[in-house]
Amino acid sequence: MPVTTTSAPRLRKPGGAEAGLPASAPRPPARVRVRSTQWAALGFLAPLIVYLLACYAYPLYRNIDLSLHDYTVRSFVQGGADFAGLENYRDVLTDDGFLPALRNTFLFTFVSIAAQYAIGLALAVFFRNNFRLSAVLRGMFLVPWLLPLIVSGSTWAWMLNSDNGIVNTVLESFGAGRINWLTDPGWALVSVIIANIWLGVPFNLVILYSGLQNIPEELYEAAALDGANAWQQFWRITFPLLRPVSGITLLLGLVYTLKVVDVIWIMTTGGPGGASTTLAVWSYREAFGTGLPDFSPAAAIGNLLLLIALAFGFLYLHLQRRQERT
Amino acid sequence: MTALTQPVRRRHRARWKTVLGIALTAAMLFPVYWMVNVSLTRTEDMRSDPPHWFPWNPTLEGYANVLDDQLPAMTTSLGIGVGCVALTLLVSAPAAFALAKLRPWGAGPLTFVLLVVQMIPGVVMAIGFYAVYVRLGWLNTVWGLILADSTIAVPFGVLVLTAFMTGVPGELLQAARIDGAGRWRTFVSVVLPLSRNALLTVSLFTFLWAWSDFIFASTLSRNADAVPVTLGIYAYIGNNTTQWNSIMATAVVASVPAAVLLVVAQRYVAGGVVAGAVKD
Numbered sequence: 001m002p003v004t005t006t007s008a009p010r011l012r013k014p015g016g017a018e019a020g021l022p023a024s025a026p027r028p029p030a031r032v033r034v035r036s037t038q039w040a041a042l043g044f045l046a047p048l049i050v051y052l053l054a055c056y057a058y059p060l061y062r063n064i065d066l067s068l069h070d071y072t073v074r075s076f077v078q079g080g081a082d083f084a085g086l087e088n089y090r091d092v093l094t095d096d097g098f099l100p101a102l103r104n105t106f107l108f109t110f111v112s113i114a115a116q117y118a119i120g121l122a123l124a125v126f127f128r129n130n131f132r133l134s135a136v137l138r139g140m141f142l143v144p145w146l147l148p149l150i151v152s153g154s155t156w157a158w159m160l161n162s163d164n165g166i167v168n169t170v171l172e173s174f175g176a177g178r179i180n181w182l183t184d185p186g187w188a189l190v191s192v193i194i195a196n197i198w199l200g201v202p203f204n205l206v207i208l209y210s211g212l213q214n215i216p217e218e219l220y221e222a223a224a225l226d227g228a229n230a231w232q233q234f235w236r237i238t239f240p241l242l243r244p245v246s247g248i249t250l251l252l253g254l255v256y257t258l259k260v261v262d263v264i265w266i267m268t269t270g271g272p273g274g275a276s277t278t279l280a281v282w283s284y285r286e287a288f289g290t291g292l293p294d295f296s297p298a299a300a301i302g303n304l305l306l307l308i309a310l311a312f313g314f315l316y317l318h319l320q321r322r323q324e325r326t
Numbered sequence: 327m328t329a330l331t332q333p334v335r336r337r338h339r340a341r342w343k344t345v346l347g348i349a350l351t352a353a354m355l356f357p358v359y360w361m362v363n364v365s366l367t368r369t370e371d372m373r374s375d376p377p378h379w380f381p382w383n384p385t386l387e388g389y390a391n392v393l394d395d396q397l398p399a400m401t402t403s404l405g406i407g408v409g410c411v412a413l414t415l416l417v418s419a420p421a422a423f424a425l426a427k428l429r430p431w432g433a434g435p436l437t438f439v440l441l442v443v444q445m446i447p448g449v450v451m452a453i454g455f456y457a458v459y460v461r462l463g464w465l466n467t468v469w470g471l472i473l474a475d476s477t478i479a480v481p482f483g484v485l486v487l488t489a490f491m492t493g494v495p496g497e498l499l500q501a502a503r504i505d506g507a508g509r510w511r512t513f514v515s516v517v518l519p520l521s522r523n524a525l526l527t528v529s530l531f532t533f534l535w536a537w538s539d540f541i542f543a544s545t546l547s548r549n550a551d552a553v554p555v556t557l558g559i560y561a562y563i564g565n566n567t568t569q570w571n572s573i574m575a576t577a578v579v580a581s582v583p584a585a586v587l588l589v590v591a592q593r594y595v596a597g598g599v600v601a602g603a604v605k606d
Contacts, residue, residue, distance in 0.1 A: 040509045041430030048421035048436075048484060055477050056443050059454025066457055077460055123350070131340040137351045139588060143358055146584035148538035150556045151577040154563055155361045158570055166360060169376045198357065259447030262540040266560070284449045287456070288545050295453060302450040313445040317438075 066299035076295055088300040097274055097282065105258065105278040105305075108193055113253040115197045117246070120204025125238060127205075128212050138209070145202035153266030156195040157182060160267075182268050185275035192264045192276050199263065200256075204249055211245030212238065244323040251316035258309050265289075279305045358581075365389070365574035372570055388575030396576050399558035402468065403537050406554055407583075409472040410536035411529045414479045418528065419521075422487030423513045427499060437488075440481040448541040451477060456545055466550035474542040479532035490524035491517060527594040530587055537583050555580050 066076075067088050075081035092098060127138050144152060159166050160181035168178045181191040215238065223233050261280045264270060270277035270285055277285070279301055287298035352359075364372075365388050366381035424430050425437065455474045456465070464470035494517055502512040518525070540556045547553055553561070559576050562569075 037428055038431060041424040041428035044420040044424035044428065044509075044513070045430060045436070047417045048480075051417045051480060052439065052443070055473065055480075056446070056451075059451060059458055060446070061454075062457040063450055063454040066453065076457070079461075126343070126347070126350070129343075131343040131347065133344050134347060137347045140351050141354055142588060143355060143584070146534060146588060147358070147581050148540070148556055148584070150538075150540050150559045151361070151581050152357065154559065154573060154577060155357050157563075158364060158574070159357060159360055164373055164377060166377055173376075198354075201354070255445050259449065261447075261449050266540070266563075280447055280449050283447075283453070284541075287449070287453050288548075295457065299450075299453050302447060302453055305447050306445075306450050309445045309447060310442065313442060317441060 063299045063302060066295050067297075067303050069296060071296045073293060076293075081296075084296070088296045089304070092297055092300045092304065097277065100274060101277050101279050101282045104189055104276060105280070107189060108196070108260070108264075108276075108278050109254060109257045111193050112196045112200060112257050113250055115193075116200035116204045116253060117208075117250055119197070119201050120249075121208050121242075121246075123201070123205045124208040124212055125234060127209060138205070141205055142202045144199055149199070149262040150266055152199060153195065153263050156191075156198075157267045160191050183272055185272050188268045188272060188276040192267050195267060196257070196260065196263050200253060204253065207249045207252075208242065208245060211242050211249075215241050244319070247319050248316065248323070251312055251319065254312050255309050255316065258305065258312070279308075361574050361577055361581075365571055365578050367571050369569065369571060385571070388569075388571035388573075389579070391569070391572040392575045392579050395562070395572075396555060396558045396579070399553055399555040400579070402552040403554040403556070406468060406472055406475060407533040407536040409469070410476045410479065411532045413472060413476045414483045414532045415525065415529065417476075418480055418483035418487055419518065419525065420513065421484050422491050423517055425484070425488045426491035427494070427496075427517070428509070437485070440484055443477075444481045448478075452541050452545040455542070459546060466547050468550075468552060471542060471547050471550075471554070472536075474546055475536040475539050476532070478535045478539065479528070483528040483532065486528055487521060487524050490521055494520050523594065526591065530591055530594060534583060534587060537580075 068084060068086070069075075069081040070084040070087070071081040123141065127134055158164075160168075162168060162178060162180045162183060165181070167181065172178065179187055181187050219237050219241075220233055223237060228236065259280050260278070261284045264276055264278060264281050265284060268276045269289065270281040283298045283301035283305065285298075286294045286301065363378070363381050366384040366386075367378060367388075368383055368385045369387070371378055371383070425433050430436075451474070455470075459465045459470055498516055498520070499512055502516045507515065537554075538556065539554070540560070543554045543557045544560065547557065555576070559573065559580060562573050562576060
């Protein structure tokens with residue numbers, strides 16, 4: 001519907017957001033116009049601001065409140081829990097499960113993103129030069145990333161099943177023994193890391209591929225003329241010029257991977273015996289995983305995780321800002 | 327002579343790359359193939375050793391079970407997805423317009439907040455929402471889940487739409503103004519239609535995230551009458567550990583939106599991933 005055809009005077013009427021401005025004024029002075037723009041902007045932003053307060057600030061406040069009180073199931077619903085200060089945090093930090101969970105969190109996160117990045121980068125370089133079907137194949141690589149996690153998680157769980165899983169069948173055909181992937185404490189974390197790497201490769205591929213597109217082709221041509229082979233071209237051109245994008249990809253992957261619950265919960269529920277429990281899974285289990293919800297420690301663990309995520313998150317923002325400036 | 331051999335050699339190399347590319351893609355997508363394979367396997371063949379690599383005797387019993395058991399769950403998920411898209415667009419599109427074109431005070435801090443809230447772990451949000459919903463009596467409701475699920479998408483939506491709307495030429499807005507359109511009118515009749523692609527990207531991702539959500543569903547809607555499909559699959563795994571063909575059939579059906587998305591809107595998907603991470 002073209003704007004021009006409707007009657008102008010009626011449209012001139014300012015909306016509620018501009019209420020401060022008299023409708024009849026033909027040309028308001030600049031200062032008034034600036035102010036009216038500010039009011040209009042506030043009107044457009046109002047739903048978002050209300051939303052942020054209601055859906056982020058308030059749940060976060062409740063979360064912190066939970067972690068500072070000693071909530072029982074009863075007081076959780078009715079209120080009136082005792083103030084506990086930082087006691088929940090102290091309990092969590094001195095819990096026997098804390099150090100293993102912290103170790104698992106960092107193993108899960110760093111091994112996952114290192115492998116995702118390496119594989120993603122190799123694939124991005126492979127796909128850099130267009131060849132027949134390259135666009136289609138690149139698109140199909142997105143599939144793991146688009147599948148619901150419950151789908152990929154349960155598929156991997158079945159593939160890694162000790163007795164009937166395809167992975168063990170293949171291993172046995174090569175003469176290797178069976179591995180109890182999901183039930184052996186030594187392998188459970190490895191299993192969820194494998195699945196998580198598979199999940200994260202597409203994301204890395206897409207971002208790194210788009211970063212590669214910004215490296216001028218002439219550099220490669222010049223290097224080829226100087227007799228540099230593909231290996232040298234990668235280490236002298238691709239890798240150094242991709243460094244800013246790499247940093248952002250890795251840090252973003254870090255922030256996302258730190259908070260993963262679904263994959264682990266669906267495949268192993270953090271077990272056996274906490275062998276694949278990360279901080280996020282631990283928090284989830286305390287709050288929702290057992291029959292007896294214990295929200296106060298769960299909230300404390302969650303907030304510790306939030307602090308770690310924010311630390312890396314700020315590093316990411318810092319790097320990105322620096323890159324934008326150059 | 328060289329002029330002739332050069333393209334031939336290049337084409338040869340390209341074909342080699344295509345073959346390798348297909349092999350890599352096949353390896354990457356093997357789990358997906360396996361999911362389809364298992365979904366078509368008969369229950370009596372499920373425990374056979376070695377497993378059947380191809381569904382020689384395909385059966386649709388798994389899919390029949392899906393239709394019986396999971397159809398309501400999928401309808402629920404569809405509703406949640408659509409509701410989430412509507413809510414996300416309603417909140418993020420006007421805000422993006424303001425951030426992109428009206429230069430509001432505090433735009434910098436607000437953008438910063440939008441970036442930071444995306445880093446909050448899902449489990450923290452889930453506990454917070456649970457605590458809030460318990461008192462409001464919103465647990466196990468569809469709208470409660472819509473509201474919670476939308477938190478995955480709203481910051482992303484605002485940032486992507488802002489980046490896009492910044493590119494809308496200022497002359498167009500000025501022209502609308504001269505023609506007598508107010509800001510609201512300009513937004514609805516000029517900016518929104520021009521932002522169709524970005525709106526589509528945001529909608530697709532929002533729908534997919536809401537459809538795939540497990541954390542909020544498994545915490546805020548555990549005891550609901552109408553559970554979303556992710557929870558349907560999860561309950562299925564718990565109850566029917568032997569019926570993996572039905573589980574995988576549900577998984578296949580639950581993947582349909584992702585497949586449709588990929589076929590219909592591949593370039594929006596790739597664009598959305600990049601826009602969410604490296605905004606320029």
